[in-house]
Amino acid sequence: MKKACFILLGLALLCQSVFAGGESEQTGPVSRxxxxxxxxxxxxxxxxxxxxxxxxxxxxxxxxxxxxxxxxxxxxxxxxxxxxxxxxxxxxxxxxxxxxxxxxxxxxxxxxxxxxxxxxxxxxxxxxxxxxxxxxxxxxxxxGPDNIYAGEIAAQALIDAFAKEQGPINIVELQGTVGASSAVDRGTGIHNVFGKQNKVIIKYSQTGDYTRSLGKQVMESILKSAQAEGVKIRGLLAHSDNMALGASQAIAEAGLKPGVDIKIVGVDGVRGAFEAMAEGKYTASVENPxxxxxxxxxxxxxxxxxxxxxxxxxxxxxxxxxxxxxxxxxxxxxxx
Amino acid sequence: MDKIKALLRRKEVLSIAALSLLLLFNVFFTPGFFSLELKEGHFYGSLIDVLKRGAPLMFMAIGMTFVIATGSTDISVGSVAAIAGAVAAQMIGGDFSATAGTAASSLTPLPLAIGAALLTATLCGVWNGFLVSYLGVQALIATLMLQVAGRGIAQLVTRGNVITMYYKPFFEFGTGYFLGLPICIYVVLAVALIAYLFSKKTSYGLFLESSGSNRSSTRYAGIKVQTMIWIAFAISGLMAGIAGVLIASEVKAADANNAGLNYELDAILAVVLGGNSMKGGRFSLAGSLIGALLVQALTTTIYMKGVPAQTILVVKAVVVILVGIIQTTNYRKLLARFVKKQPSEAFEVGK
Amino acid sequence: MKSLQKRRMPAFVYRNITFLVAVFLFIVFFGLGSALFTNFFSLQVFCNLLIDNSYLLIAAIGSTMVVIIGGIDLSVGAVIAFCNMALTYMLSIMKMPIIPAIMIVLCIGSLFGMLHGWLVTFKGFQPFIATLAGQFIARGACYLITVDTIFVDNPLIVKIAIFKFRFFGSFISIGAALALVMIIVFQIVADNTQFGRNVYAVGGNEQSANLMGLPVRRTKFLTYTLSGFLSAVASLAFMLYVLSATGTHGDGLHLDAVASAVIGGALTSGGVGLIAGTLFGVLTQGTIRTMITFQGTLSSWWAKIATAFLLLLFILIQRAIVTNRERSRVAKKVEVIDPVPAAETQGVG
CATH class of the missing domain: 3.40.50.2300 (Response regulator)
Structure with a gap:
């Protein structure tokens, strides 16, 4: 039985090598x-x-x-x-x-x-x-873009939205897929900016895996925990728009007004975000070029x-x- | 006393016990889990979330119960859900009018759109059933192919876009409330009831259990095993379709990539935690539903405690192992060891 | 034996027909690709199949054996990811020497296998559930080590990874060579050792095997342990392939492994399967993927549909040719009444 396998394999290899061309090309002329x-x-x-x-x-x-x-x-x-x-x-x-x-x-x-x-x-x-x-x-x-920079301007956009208010202001950070370089970089940028001030604080930070439905599910749970702990959430900073859009549904279902009671900033610049911004339900979106x-x-x-x-x-x-x-x-x- | 013993021997005991334990744990360690308030005319709280979030899983668990009862598996349910959601969204349309923020109407009448979605899903199930029962393709492989192709088909339907919907009446299914409780729960109960009646009051259920337990004797008894299996897969497809429409309605969008992702594993888990055996045979729908609630409650608890998402997997695994060990430990044998000498194990073949 | 069958074909062909069909169809698919796309028909494309799937080949050996014994191993991808992560961590961050690190990782894989074996054999778990739990644990453990992506910076390892065995103008990697060696070794084990025969016997009909006095429990336990061990070996090839570690590696690999085994002739009901067949299962899947890439104009979704379609085609043709033989196997192996020719308990064809 195994003999047959080897014979077959060997034959296959032999056939291929007989008919195939080689890979021995060296570097060609400079202009290609x-x-x-x-x-x-x-x-x-x-x-x-x-x-x-x-x-x-x-x-x-x-x-x-x-x-x-x-x-x-x-x-x-x-x-x-x-x-x-x-x-x-x-x-x-x-x-x-x-x-x-x-x-x-x-x-x-x-x-x-x-x-x-x-x-x-x-x-x-x-x-x-x-x-x-x-x-x-x-x-x-x-x-490519500088995702650290993207994180920084997103964070700044959210902080600016509270320019007229007094601290401390609690917000939620919805992260991208764990380990993805864009999530890591945006997170770095966000924390760079947040570290420089202490009016706006990231109270809860979880991953939404860059999907709408997980963004919604996680936000739901966070809103409930916050309520139980007596914390008032005023803002949401999401590494991507579609997570933020999912989360804004959770906000609406909790009886709050997205964009008004809770300011929302996301990254990507997808159409859904623009539509929400046009309605006043979304605060800002950093474009992903x-x-x-x-x-x-x-x-x-x-x-x-x-x-x-x-x-x-x-x-x-x-x-x-x-x-x-x-x-x-x-x-x-x-x-x- | 006998009645209590008989009750304790039911399949669902373990899953109910596990769920109760989890809820007990939450009473002490998870503040706010049980808080219920009245918001905008309906109940609001984590318990409601568990029910709402668990609804798609419960549908899939119902369908999966039938398939597992035949001794097969269906790993395409997640992809079928995505297809159903995509079909519904495509037919309802993502029309956006900047003034109202809602669509005035959907492209096709709502019942037609939902009907088309469910029909597509059922056809997927029929396809699986055809492959498995008539062509004899192994269930895992047959449903694997649809799992791979399914997402592709869903993306084909939506042309690769995530279709955001604005048509309010469609959202009632996923986000509406009636008498304070989410509408989807009523639908789950209704469907579960129909499934239960179908399995217990018609001969189908009996034949199904029989095909799963011993395929050849069922065949010799004159029952067309192939039809039984085929119907089981069709039901699974339909359930996945309902779940898909529910998911799309809840998220108000059709995301062909992520809708229903990895649901199949949770569905199978739910069915097994409910006391059903993957070898097939007798099944318990109630067990599967409770299993689904258990899985969902676990997930929600973990999110509420702010535990990193990756830990969910390990916790799920531990729960599965614990419940499984308790389920499969033969208590009577354990007891017998203390009472009389251990009988010869010559015929004890891996349970 | 021949008198029981209606067909007149040499015993060898009859016994291994599913496998031979797999080989034949692989050649057909490869030929199709060669006809359709330029530069497809070359030794290097074939070698690439081995290079790019080296880890899958090794892991699939374990999966095949588990399938033969009537079970399934869903933990393969996760265990590979975890072993890879642990190995990378030990080498790059803890700066451990290579050999001890590899030894530890092989132990980790075997431990996972033993966990599955224990749950299935002694606790009566269904293999699907036991190995699913193992998958969750391994995947979660991956993230517990680190959520970032870490990479291998050990210069010797990098040299090994880039090294190419050159012949006939093409090359294969060390990982691919390792895979081929493992396949040969385990095909020999399956054919010539008592353990191999036991695996087929137990998978074919557990009750009969038990009555014959075979060590059923030990065989099952060992098979799952072996699958875990092979996943660890596969992680070595995987590390050479990706030279990095992240929690999402190996996602869905268990399905590829089982699909390869089934394409190669294994039956999920147990007792039937061939390791050499799995080789061709992997090669076929690789060929399908290569064809899709060479085609180059399919969008993401059409690519998925095309992949599934080609797989379907393969399965259907295989079934059409082998139909008669399979009919008697679809009925579960519970019946002792059905005549089961002695040769078939060896699991051939």
Whole structure:
């Protein structure tokens, strides 16, 4: 029985190696200019509206550029899948790789393979690092926002909402998925700002896992605990809009007025937040910028056509803040 | 005395005991758990939350009970719930009018939308049943395929968006109250009652238990085992659909990615905690419902105590193990050891 | 034996038909991919299947054995994540030497296996529930170590992770090589040791096995322990693969493992399964994923639907070919009355 297995396996391997080509290409000429470029994009998944918007935007941008073809791979939020996808891209001999890494570490092996294959790797939206702290050697650039900064301006927006009031003011922090770099960074930013003043205090802090329903469920429980302990909650700072939107339902069901009794600030800038702001049920939202499609096309063209790398490794994208004041006007322009 | 003994031997005893223990724990250690007030004409408190939050799980547990009674499992219920929610949301529409903040009407009449959602879910269950009973695909694999594809289908229906709904009448199901209690609870009780009557007053229940206990003898007795299994999966699909519509109504949105995520494990847990055996056979719907309440009460308690979310898993595991050990310990055997000599264990095969 | 069956085929083919169908279909799927996509038909793509699924292969061995014995192990992914987390923590943060750290992790995995084995064998738990509890404990324990992502900074480990065995112009990783070795070892164990035979016998019909005097409880207990041990070994390959540790690793892996076993010919009712078959189960799933990536234009949701569809296709074709054989097995193994040919208690085909 086992003999048969080995024979079969050996035969299969032999057949493949006879018919297949080798991988012995060394670094080619310096200019890799071609008529058409194929770009492989490994996306985290489709776990939130913002993420889906990011994917859609990428696909639309590439579709509009006839010179570029995008190979899209969704990793369903697993790092293992992303590593396998990049290997496939290398095997498919793509011209460039765009990666939005689900976690920050563990890419060493596959990035070194990519380097060997001479395809530039661009990091988008989330950053990564290598063991030797030399991520810049393996990737061309990182295009993305500063989540620490996003956390800081979100925190500031909430504090500003209480500018006319006396402390102490208790608020709730709804965190993103435990361990996600965006949650960690936004949390850092938030605590940076909160640490500098003591009027507004974070009384409760829990994870809402970036989902609407968990945001609602957790907020419900917190409101009840607060009530039992005699604490009055005046504000909510959520790492993402959809958690805040879920939580605002819990607030409404508790008989309070979201946006009025409890001021709400979130991050992402999804349409739901704008609609709520237009109604006065939401205080502010920090935009999580998009635009990766055109940006990556621009940079890849530079690299492959002209061998020109972007000056700074970190291509920073700006976060805009939207509040009740300017939300209504901006609403028609929000695509997602 | 005999009557009490008979009562104690019922399947549901353990889960009721566990739930009571948990509630007792909360009386002492969780302030505010039992506080009930009247807000806006309805009861408001953690107990109400447990009921409301546990409702989707209770629906799924009902459906899962039927499937497990045949000795199979259905891990696609979460994805089917997502599909149902997506269908309902797509048909109701996320129309937003900035002035009213609510939609004036839904794209299709509400009963039609909900009906379509439930029909889709039931068809999913029928598909599973077809694979398992007629094509003989193993239940785990058959439902695994729908679990994977299901979320994809749900996302297809919503075109990848999270559809936020503003149509008030739809929310009544998930967030409305009647006589002070959440409407969804009444629906759960109604559905549970129908399921109970269906299983006890028709021959289906009997045949189902029989198919689970001993498939070949049931077949030899002339009962079409395949139809029994197929119906069980269809029911599971329908229940998942109701749960999905409820979830969408409660969150006022259809989130194809996250709706019903990991519910299948909790549903199976609820059924087993309720005293049902995964090998199939006799089942208790009441047990499953109590099991679902137990799981939900556990979750709510943990959130209220501010314990980090990741600890929920460990606590759940410990509870499951404890309840399981108590359930499977054969007390009579234990007692017999003290009374008379231990009979030979030659025929004792892993319980 | 041949006279009982209506078909005339060599005994070897008859006994292992599900496995052979799996191999055949794998070749068909791979061929389909090669026909549809450029650069698909190459040794490296095949090697990538081994590299990218090395940890799954090892873990699936354990899952196969558990399935053969009539149970299921849902804890696989979580135990891998926890062992990986513990190992990474010990190496990077506690700076322990490599060998002792690996030893500890192997013990941890085995302990989980023993917990499951104890619950199932001596406490009469249903395997689904026992291993589900194990999954929750392992997952929770992961987060208890740390909620952040930590990475491996031990230079020797990184060297091992990047190392490539080169041959015929392609390469595989050390993790993949480890997986192949484990598969060969355990296929030998399954075929040639008393323990292997016991596993099939107990899985086939527990009562008969007991009456024959086989150590039923010991076999079940050992099988679950082995599955835990193999999950720990898989975590070594996993660490080499991702060089980091986070609480969400390995999510859903248990389903991939069981699916691989079933594709390879195992039956969840027990008594049937082949470790070599699981290899092809893993390869097939990997091929499907590779095909989806090469296709490159599917949106997230279409990718999920396509994956499930291809899997469905595979299962249906397999069942169509094997239908007659399976019919007699669908009825549970409770009957002692049904004639069960002696060869089948060995669990072949």
């Amino acid at each position: 200019k071609k008529d058409k470029y194929v770009v492989g994009f490994s996306q985290v998944g489709s776990e939130s509206e913002w993420r889906i918007a990011m994917s859609t935007e990428m696909q639309e941008a590439y579709a509009a550029h006839p010179r570029f073809t995008l190979i899209f791979s969704d990793a369903q939020q697993k790092q293992e899948n992303q590593i396998a996808a990049i290997r496939n891209f290398i095997q498919q001999k793509v011209d460039a790789i765009v990666l939005c890494p689900v976690v920050a570490t563990g890419w060493d092996a596959v990035l070194s393979e990519a380097k060997d294959s001479n395809s530039p790797v661009l990091l988008v939206n989330r950053t990564a690092n290598t063991v030797g702290n030399d991520i810049e050697k393996y990737t061309a650039c990182f295009i 998009l635009g990766f499609g055109n940006k990556t096309i621009e940079i890849i063209t530079d690299i492959l056509d002209n061998n020109k790398y972007p000056g700074e490794w970190w291509v920073k994208l700006k976060n805009d803040v939207y509040t009740e004041a300017n939300a209504k006007a901006a609403l028609p322009n929000r695509k997602y």
